Amino acid sequence: MNNTTMFAADRTTHLKIVALSLLASIAVIATAMMAHTAASDGVRVRAEAPAVKVGRPYLTSRADTAVIR
Numbered sequence: 001m002n003n004t005t006m007f008a009a010d011r012t013t014h015l016k017i018v019a020l021s022l023l024a025s026i027a028v029i030a031t032a033m034m035a036h037t038a039a040s041d042g043v044r045v046r047a048e049a050p051a052v053k054v055g056r057p058y059l060t061s062r063a064d065t066a067v068i069r
Helices: 011-035
Strands: none
Touching: none
16 A cells, blocks of 8 residues: 555545545634624624824934944
């Protein structure tokens, strides 16, 4: 039994790989569904903070480092 490469592996090895990937994907989907925190009663979240407006862009520079030559 030579299961060192994907091309030389037998049928049961391929079946094990497919089954393991299926179980892993189901676990990821189940975790994502349990972590979902949407409100189920139809309540929507509204933002109450004022809008922040951007001012004019400006360039700053600072050269406090000593130049060693």
